[in-house]
Amino acid sequence: MTHHTGAPAPSNAGAFRVVANSSPMPEAEREAALANLAFGTQFTDHMAHITWTRDGGWDDYRVEPYGPLTLDPAAAVLHYAQEIFEGLKAYRWADGSVWLFRPDDNAGRFNRSARRMALPELPVEDFLASVTSLLAVDHPWVPRVEESSLYLRPFMFASEAFLGVRPANVIEYLLIASPVGPYFAGGVKPVSIWVAQGFHRAGIGGTGAAKCGGNYAASLLPQQQAYDKGCQQVLFLDAREDKFLEELGGMNVFVVRSDGTVETPRLTGTILEGITRASVIQMLEDQNVTVVLRDITADEVVAGVESGEVAEVFACGTAAVVTPVGRLVSPDFDVTIGGGQAGDVTMRIRKALTDIQYGRVEDPYGWMRRVV
Ligand SMILES: *Cc1c(COP(=O)(O)O)cnc(C)c1O
DSSP states (O other), X not given: OOOOOOOSSXXXXXXXXXXXXXXXXXXXXXXXXXXXXXXXXXXXXXXXXXXXXXTTEEEEEEEEEOOOOOOOTTBTXXXXXXXXXXXXXXXXXXXXXXXXXXXXXXXXXXXXXXXXTTXXXXXXXXXXXXXXXXXXXXXXXXXXXXXXXXXXXXXXXXXXXXXXXXXXXXXXXXXXXXXXXXXXXXXXXXXXXXXXXXXXXXXXXXXXXXXXXXXXXXXXXXXXXXXXXTOSEEEEXXXXXXXXXXXXXXXXXXXXETTSOEEEEOOOSSSOXXXXXXXHHHHHHHTTOOEEEEOOBHHXXXXXXXXXXXXXXXXXXXXXXXXXXXXXXXXXXXEESGGGSOXXXXXXXXXXXXXXHTTXXXXXXXXXXXXX
């Protein structure tokens, strides 16, 4: 992935001053919380925060106590959704050290999202410094339990109090952190997927390739319909022809053919460029697996599942890593993939990726960056 480090306004690239939380969670309570983790419900004692103004650029770099923000009711984000975010994890290795996975790629993507949403770019070094500065104080929150991690959520939004429609002149960048357990309590289980009917995630020229809250808002109703059909996830097809696989609400999708070839939709501008997706492609290619990036119709996947030519389907993203798909459902079909069991290719790539992330094997790619 390419990195864009330019900022339209000068960066002050200051060190983050630390305003310590005067009542952090007591250690015993924190350790109890870390022993019993859900996803995204618990937050660390601090957050990183930088404010941008059109005249002054990025300023006031601080790590401050985690807590509610004061926001003017006219803050532009509440009306026009000028907002982007990222998601990455800090992993605790067996020796106690703490590592990030390809954080420069999150920083680069954050700036591509920023450009699409007319938000200021945040210099890559500032993005990375926000992560290391927060972890410098909150690293005890990185869990030690197997397959758990500290989920990091950088985000940026328009805080200016102004109801006119234009890019805001006051912007907040924040980084919060949430300890998370294994995404699947009780082991990895294949998920059932509902193919969205009459709804699309993104159109040509829209915001599909930007990691912005608006895409998620648009996915909630179809996601609700997926739940109503007994499925855990929704799969979106392309908006132009309503035929081609794009992605899930927050994960990219892969198809494993019975001859061992792996396919995934090519990037079209309407699909989010997952860092997990790019990593999976590279690792498979290095194992001499043929990976084909192309337009894939839902119909051919369903026919392939029925004929046996499609052996596995999986989804991937930072939160759930690699997730087997066991069933595809729509009003026109209901097919079970691989007997509803997780496939070998899926579980092998999942293990290969998490082995690197948790330092259980050598990282031949230089993807891991030590922070503590
Ligand atoms: C974040 C995200 C992904 C996965 O990206 P990763 O970098 O692998 O975490 C996929 N699709 C959407 C819509 C996303 O927002």
